[in-house]
Amino acid sequence: MQFTDKDENRLMQLMLHRRDIRGNNFLSQELTEQELEKILLAATTAPSVGLSQPWKFVIIRDKQIRQMVYRNFELETHRARQKFSLEAQQQYQQLKLDGIIEAPVNIAVYYTSPENPIIGNNTIPEVGEYSVVCAIQNMWLMARAMNIGMGWVSILNPSVVDDILKAPAGHKLIAYLCIGHVKEFYDIPELEKLNWERRKSLYASIVHNQFSEDYETAHDHRQK
Amino acid sequence: MQFTDKDENRLMQLMLHRRDIRGNNFLSQELTEQELEKILLAATTAPSVGLSQPWKFVIIRDKQIRQMVYRNFELETHRARQKFSLEAQQQYQQLKLDGIIEAPVNIAVYYTSPENPIIGNNTIPEVGEYSVVCAIQNMWLMARAMNIGMGWVSILNPSVVDDILKAPAGHKLIAYLCIGHVKEFYDIPELEKLNWERRKSLYASIVHNQFSEDYETAHDHRQK
DSSP: OOOHHHHHHHHHHHHTTTOOOOOTTTTOOOOHHHHHHHHHHHHHOOOOGGGGGEEEEEEEEEEHHHHHHHHHHHHHHHHHHHSHHHHHHHHHHHHOOOOOTTTEEEEEEEEEEEEEOOOTTTOOHHHHEEEEEEHHHHHHHHHHHTTTEEEEOOSHHHHHHHHHHHHOTEEEEEEEEEEEBBBBBOOOHHHHHHSOOOOOGGGGGGEOOOOHOOOOOOOOOOOO | OOOOOHHHHHHHHHTTTTTHHHHHHHOOOOOHHHHHHHHHHHHHTTTOOGOOOEEEEEOOOOOOHHHHHHHHHHHHHHHHHTTSOHHHHHHHHHHOOOOOOTEEEEEEEEOOOOOOOOOOSSOOTTHHHHHHHHHHHHHHHHHHHHHHHHHHOOOOOOHHHHHHHHHOEEEEEEEEEEEBBBBBOSSSSHHHHHTTTEEEEGGGGGEOOOHHHHHHOOSSSSSO
16 A cells, blocks of 8 residues: 555644543544544554554443542652752642543553563563554554544553452553543644753654764753 | 545555565665655654653764674574564574665664653653554554565564664664565565464454453454
8 A cells, every 4th residue: 555745744744633632632522433443443553563463451330449549640640840940849749741531532552471482572562562652652642633633641550450440460550541632732742832842853752773873961951 | 724535535545554664675876865854754644742852863874884784683593583483483583584784774763851841751661662653554544655664673682783773872773664665565574475374354453442242352363
């Protein structure tokens, strides 16, 4: 199959307009089963090491379960805040960093470790987890093409989430996602809008052939 | 920005027709700087925890460096083969699993660990690495939209690659990619075509609310 310049341009637009969505931007409107299925189908087209497809998607609509996860988010986000400067802590407190309750659907994405050898999964053990992340990025892009928002909540204690969801042995939490229709997609990332962090130029991230030839540990961006 | 049903359908086609490309399928034709830049720009639009953008792309065209990396691939793929059954080893030996020499461009993608606290990066330390993987999946999809192939070589010893590329401390190899124009994109994954592995149904990967309610450790796919 041949794709065209138009496909390439639309994909770039899609990638540029994909945002991390939080609770200040989700609508309560339900996601239909059909919408959810499309997003999950996109996930399953992702590459995976040795075609192992080591992903499990826990689709959480149950409000009690989401409340339990939210309580852990509150605890951990409070703890995390202490690591920043006092000035940054004030701003941190005003940031909305999750959409666990506001989004109609949460999805906990797990990696399942293989029972048998997987081709390509030997020297770099994390490569199976990375396959799951490729699936998550596919979900994010497909959701955006459907004008549906997704947010990734990383401020959670994975072992607490495992307990809440009764995750069996050999299952590792990779991401906790919130998905739903949105009020709006911002033009630029929220953390950039709020002047917390700014985007790097492409050239700050490129090295040619070897690090020693042209590499400088020039950090061209502000970090709090 | 609103996307349409057509955008959604084209994206699904793109995801379905993305393949892992190996040396039996790369053309020697050079990638232009402009082509490479588009693929890398797609990477930099990926989500990253706290907008940390913790990625470095080492663009390798140098043939000597690629030869050194290829020697490690040969060693590690030989070692990895021993883990399979005798029957599987025969088939393994016939698989082409890399395109290090055949592709005109290799890209080693590194994660750089932060010097300061990053918002959202506290309870799950791997989340920064996962951001880099999101960038890689963006590259894969953008390349495919440009009818350019990409393959991910995971059978490498990361510390040997670090030495070859003179990676500084705090840099972790996430992926080693081969990129170039291709003879063809197969309709289905090569490992499926060769009957090594088959694709799971979506429903084999879904759980509702909690694992205990409906989860069975039914592995519905053959693994060697």
